Structure formats: structure tokens, C-alpha cells
Amino acid sequence: MTETLTGDDGALRVRLGALRELVGLSRTRLDDQVLAEAGRVLDEAAARERLPRTYTTVAIAGATGSGKSTLFNALAGAQLSEAGVRRPTTATAVACTWDAGRDQQPPDGLLERLGIPARARRRAHAVDTGLRGLILLDLPDHDSVDTAHRDQVDRLLNLVDAVIWVVDPEKYADAVLHERYLRAFAGHADVSLIVLNQIDRLPGDAVDAVLDDLRRLLDERGVALGEHGEPGAGVLAVSALTGDGVAELRQQVGELVAARTAAARRLAADVDGVARRLGPVYIADGAEAPAGLTGAVREAFEDGLADAVGAQAAGQAAERGWLRRADRACGTPWAQLLRRLAAHQAERRGEPPALAAKRLRATSPPIVARAAVEQAVRQLAADASAGLPEPWAKAVREAARQGAEGLPRALESDLERHPAGARPRPRWWAAAATGQAVLLAAQFLGLCWLVTAFVGQPVVGRWLPLALLLGGSVGGPLLAWGCRIAARGxxxxWGQREEWRLRRLAADRGHSQVLEPVAAELMRYREVRERYVIAASPSGTPRVSSTIQ
Structure with a gap:
């Protein structure tokens, strides 16, 4: 506020700015009714900012017969407001203005904002320098039988800078006053005065007893009392009829007006009330920030998608396939012959050949387990929204649900566009195959040599063909076994590479379709939480952590 907010009011300016940003960021996530009060406070703050701080508006509010108008006239020093036994006496709010000085702006803007008609505007006749800049309002009865009067009271109580609550010895404990007004205005105690009027009707020793009981009732309603130098509402006993205590009341009102901080204090109390009522919408389960998308949550989601695309099973299958190829490339020729015979027998029995089945699997479109995808998304939404207030938890769950609608089909498309790469053929497989061929040749040579010796043909050393036959027969399986051991690593x-490839495909798609929208919602919540913490802090600076992953 250009004139209304200075000094400590800089914190209020920061709080109002944070509240304005908070409302803007929340409109698409919260119901308009939830933000209605905050919007009203912002509108009132903006309207008050355009008006001079040299005037302070103070309303006198009370029940029927409490002597509001009489007290109003006593403070004004003239019969400006009608007072009498007819009820309700005050039908329209009456304003009395004490000039703030020759060089000050006129109070017309404030009176227009309050909606005080010209016929109900008065000027103080007596010059009271202690009340310069005061605009005193005599409100209709808050318990009037006329609903228009009650509506007018409620409207003006939301606009004035300070309130003088007038009670009388008979109805000072009235439930309507305490429950509907004093409890609701408990946060505005710093700009409130509670006046026990008509003490002339009480015996001298009863005044203190009634005041003590009034203080007790106020304390039970959460109204802080300004005693022993503490901020809070002042409690006075006066008699507007005889003038007892009026001078003390005039002094306290004068101090309130002279400080020129009532408007800022009233707005600060309004912001406090809004923040308190909005608290459950922005802060849940204490002051600690929710965990959000932690590393563990992201990892669990990626694991779920990896299961959905069968990454682990594909990796194991790739590992077994590598070992089979190694066996075929490095195994003994006899083992390969037996394998072909077994395949031929299976084909004769009507079973599909292994190669044909492999080709059929290769040409079939990849299948993603949709149930596993849905479970992974549900778990992610539950983990990411844990600890969030319900409106923001709902937004996170909705973002995850929308992102997951086409996720299974997108994963299948990615798998089709990025099939597994060609498997390399290590050079040592060729060397092992050559070794098997040499060992097979040794077997044949040794066998032929032994047959020649058996039929009586002369041979050189009978141990040599036997060594060739045994060496070839034993060396082949040994070489195949060694190659099998060497192929395990x-x-x-290769199996881990294939599993990692599928995991990355699934994780990248899940990140773009689900994690990014969820992270955006959490980022929005982090922003509104930070704005809320600033708006709720009397100093305009955060007091609790608001970091969300």
C-alpha cells in the first residue's frame, strides 16, 4: 500500500503478493469457493491500498439495546446518531469524521468504499486533536430482526480497520455475539476493543465481577486480551450515559488512530485467517514436505514397466540363446549330428522345427502385459501423492492416469521399432570349430589306421593310431566343455545388455508419458506450498521446509 503500508508492513506486502500468486496457481486445481475468501481479502487489500492512510475507520458494533449509538454520540461530543427505546433504532450506518489536517486527502474515498450515503455522513463539531483522522461508524444492531441490517453489519465489519464491540450487563454473554462474531474475529483482537457499556446500571462491586466473567468468556473463545503489555483486545467498562470511562476509551481509540497501523494490522489478521483456513488444502500431515518422486519411487516404477515388457525374461532368453549358439559353433560334430537327428524326428512327429518356431516368434508383434503397466502406474501415483493434501493428491493421480492411457500401445510400438540387434559371432568360435574339425579328422585317421592294422597290413607303431583315436574322441568333448565355460561370461x-535395452525403452517411454506429467504436478504443488508458507508467515518468510522431489 503506497500510504497505508510502511515499516513492518513490507512483510504484509510480501505476504499479499504470495497470496495473490497462490490463488493464481491454485485456480485450476481447487474449487472457486475454496479460494473465494482469499480473493476477497486480496480485493479489499487492493482497494485499501488506493486510499489514504491518514484516516482510520473504526466501527462500533453491538446488539440491540447495548447503547452503541449513545456511546457513538459520547465519543463524537454531539447528538449525531439517533438513540432511543425504539428497536431497532439504527437502520443505516452513520459515520462521523475527524479531519486529519488541512493538507491531507479528504475521506470521501473511504466513505464511498464503505458505502455510507451522504445523508449519514457527519463531521465532528468539537476539535479533538487526539482523534484526528478517525472515521467512526455507528453500525446497525447485529441481532436486528431486519436481515438487511444484519447483512449491512457483516459487510462493514469486513471493511473497517478496527472494531469497538459494545456489550451490556444483561447480554454480555450472548451466544450469538460470541459464537458468530467474537470467535470469528478472534484473529483480529489486535484491532478490537470490547466495551462493557451501561455500568451505571450495576452496583460498584459488580462491575469488576462482570468484567472478569467477560474476560473469561473471551478467553474461552480464543480472543487474546491485551493485558500486561501483550498484543490483543482491550477490555473497558464505560457508561456512555454518565460519561464514566469514556475518556479512557477515547484515549485508546486516539492511540489506535495516531499509530496509523490499524489498516495494515487488520489486513495482516485477514491474511492470517485465510491462511489458517486454507492450511488443510496446502499442508497435510504436519509441516514436513511430502517425499514426492524419490529415487526409490522412480526405480520401483521402472521395475514395474520392465516386468511389463518382460525385460528380465528376455535377458535370460538372450543368455540361453548365446549359450546354444556357442554349443552349436563349438560342440563336437557328433553332438551336432545328434541334434539334427532329434530335430528330424520331431518334425516327423508333427512338431514345428525349432528354427521355424524361432522365426515365428521373431515375426510376432511384441506383447506388453497391460495389467503390469496399470499396477506400476497405480503404485507410482500412490507413492508420489503420499502426504499431499487431497486436491493435489487427486491432481497427481489424474496426471498419472491420463499419461498411462496409451502407455501399453506406445511400449509395443517402441519394441517393434527397436528390435534386438544382431548377435555378434566371436572369432574364437571359428577357432574352436576348426579345432573340432581337426580332432574329428584325428579320430577318422586313427580309426582307419587301426582298421588297416587289424586286417594285417603293416603299419608304423600300433600305439600311434590308438593315440589319435583316443585323443580325438576325448579332446572333442573337452574342447566343447571348455568353450561352454568360456561362453558363460x-x-x-549379452543377456544383461538385452535386459538393459528393454528396461531403457520402457523407462524412457514411462518417463515421457507418466513421470513428466506427475513431476509437473508436484512442481506446481511445491510452488503453491512455498507461496502458502510465505503467506502464512507473519514475517513474510518461510518457516517450514517445502522441498519436494
């Missing part, structure tokens, strides 16, 4: 690496 590369086979495991």
Missing part, C-alpha cells in the same frame, strides 16, 4: 553380458 559373454552370454551373461
Amino acid at each position: 559373454p552370454a551373461a553380458a
